[in-house]
Amino acid sequence: MGWRISITTLYASSGGNVFITAEHCLFNIDGPWFHKSWESRDSNTFGNSIGSRIFAKDNHPDIGYIDLGGNVQPTYNIQNSDDTEFPLLKITGWGIAGVGAFICRSSFTHIACGRILLTGQTVKIEETAGIVFNLDVISFSDTAPQMGDVGGAYFAFDNSHTDVDAVGIHVGSGCLQYPGYPPCTSTNVAFMEPIDRTLFSYDCGS
Numbered sequence: 001m002g003w004r005i006s007i008t009t010l011y012a013s014s015g016g017n018v019f020i021t022a023e024h025c026l027f028n029i030d031g032p033w034f035h036k037s038w039e040s041r042d043s044n045t046f047g048n049s050i051g052s053r054i055f056a057k058d059n060h061p062d063i064g065y066i067d068l069g070g071n072v073q074p075t076y077n078i079q080n081s082d083d084t085e086f087p088l089l090k091i092t093g094w095g096i097a098g099v100g101a102f103i104c105r106s107s108f109t110h111i112a113c114g115r116i117l118l119t120g121q122t123v124k125i126e127e128t129a130g131i132v133f134n135l136d137v138i139s140f141s142d143t144a145p146q147m148g149d150v151g152g153a154y155f156a157f158d159n160s161h162t163d164v165d166a167v168g169i170h171v172g173s174g175c176l177q178y179p180g181y182p183p184c185t186s187t188n189v190a191f192m193e194p195i196d197r198t199l200f201s202y203d204c205g206s
Helices: 195-200
Strands: 008-011 017-021 049-051 053-059 062-067 077-079 088-094 102-107 110-124 131-140 153-157 163-174 189-194
Touching: 062 163, 088 153, 102 163, 110 189, 131 163, 163 195, 189 195
Parallel strands: 088 163
Antiparallel strands: 008 017, 017 062, 053 062, 077 088, 102 110, 102 153, 110 131, 131 189, 153 163, 163 189
16 A cells, blocks of 8 residues: 655756655655556556655645656646546746745645635645745645545646646645635635745755
8 A cells, every 4th residue: 555645746956857746745755656547546567666765844835846767757737637628737937926926736646726815824734734934825726635636736827828827736625714704614725835945945946
């Protein structure tokens, strides 16, 4: 039995590729880690070997990295195969999304979208009960985050509506009471690690 997580690809300024996910997914688990496509997500078989953990930082920020082996070649696209017209969304850059921004998540449960409610928050992650600092809080209008979505990419559409900018990674979900929203439920918001902290934690931003 293994852990089910989502991952996001980064390109380091040193010239190598790494996969990124939430630190709490990798803590004390060296690997190896394996890739499974969306189409095979319900099967019990392993996919191609990706590599092993490089390191996992602590909760400030909640970020961990997996070395990229030779068996999986990354592409700089968002998987969107539920949409037959635009099955792939090209990642053309990265940016900072502020309060009110409409963003989407690509992860184990596929695409889901919402808006940023708050930034720079200290929150308790529902899945781990851990406290994490400086996260963005996102309301979701589609599928609520589930186990396995952690590490998935958040992105924002550019003016072309087919290309996107990476804005962060999904690190968990929880309950937050805020004005204009129904009473707090077990999980009503998602938490995002902003992309700028993700990039510069592993020398990917230059």
